[in-house]
Amino acid sequence: MAPVCVLVGAPGAGKTSTGQALAAALGVGFRDTDHDIETIAGKPIPEIFIDEGEEHFRTLEREAVATALASFDGVLALGGGAILAEETRAVLAGHTVIYLSVELPDAVRRVGLGMGRPLLAINPRATLKYLLDQRRPLYEQVATSAVVTDGRTPEQVVDEILTILRS
Numbered sequence: 001m002a003p004v005c006v007l008v009g010a011p012g013a014g015k016t017s018t019g020q021a022l023a024a025a026l027g028v029g030f031r032d033t034d035h036d037i038e039t040i041a042g043k044p045i046p047e048i049f050i051d052e053g054e055e056h057f058r059t060l061e062r063e064a065v066a067t068a069l070a071s072f073d074g075v076l077a078l079g080g081g082a083i084l085a086e087e088t089r090a091v092l093a094g095h096t097v098i099y100l101s102v103e104l105p106d107a108v109r110r111v112g113l114g115m116g117r118p119l120l121a122i123n124p125r126a127t128l129k130y131l132l133d134q135r136r137p138l139y140e141q142v143a144t145s146a147v148v149t150d151g152r153t154p155e156q157v158v159d160e161i162l163t164i165l166r167s
């Protein structure tokens with residue numbers, strides 16, 4: 001069993017919201033590893049960062065991604081930092097991985113002051129710039145296709161992913 005596709009990209013790329021619309025268009029289930037982590041931890045992501053720290057969150061994230069890749073056959077959205085783990089990049093090999101790309105102006109506008117994303121709670125613009133520069137090569141490394149989301153509606157992004165999945 002494998003996901004129809006796995007969505008990766010920076011915070012604000014639209015992995016969660018566009019992923020849900022894509023799953024609906026395909027008539028398949030939708031799963032987000034951030035949600036799985038919250039269920040396993042029994043608390044929201046900001047509380048995991050406060051109580052146990054980022055390293056613990058990343059451990060839960062590696063486990064959540066590996067479990068979902070092995071047991072889910074719908075559209076799977078990862079958290080923006082999941083690809084930082086070499087182990088996760090390795091288990092993504094062989095999957096259909098779509099990189100939803102977003103650059104700083106649109107990403108900042110979409111995530112505002114973080115909205116439940118603890119890494120972006122302080123100085124979101126500078127932090128997002130750092131994250132984008134650090135992660136862009138990793139998203140490109142794991143992706144089998146890339147879709148630009150800047151200046152495009154979620155519907156346009158879904159249409160392009162559907163075209164990719166049909167090809």
Ligand SMILES: Nc1ncnc2c1ncn2[C@@H]1O[C@H](COP(=O)(O)OP(=O)(O)O)[C@@H](O)[C@H]1O
Pocket residue numbers: 009010011012013014015016017018080110111149152153154157
């Ligand atoms: N293509 C888009 N155009 C405009 N707004 C978008 C687009 N994709 C997502 N958004 C908005 O950006 C915010 C972050 O989207 P989300 O799906 O949570 O991104 P991610 O899961 O990649 O961090 C949400 O408010 C969402 O509605």
Ligand SMILES: O=C(O)C1=C[C@@H](OP(=O)(O)O)[C@@H](O)[C@H](O)C1
Pocket residue numbers: 009010011012015016034045078079080081082116117118119131
């Ligand atoms: O970029 C990151 O490191 C993170 C992104 C978030 O997910 P989204 O990319 O869906 O916002 C969430 O996993 C957590 O706050 C950490």
Ligand SMILES: [Mg+2]
Pocket residue numbers: 015016017032034077078079
């Ligand atoms: Mg998300």
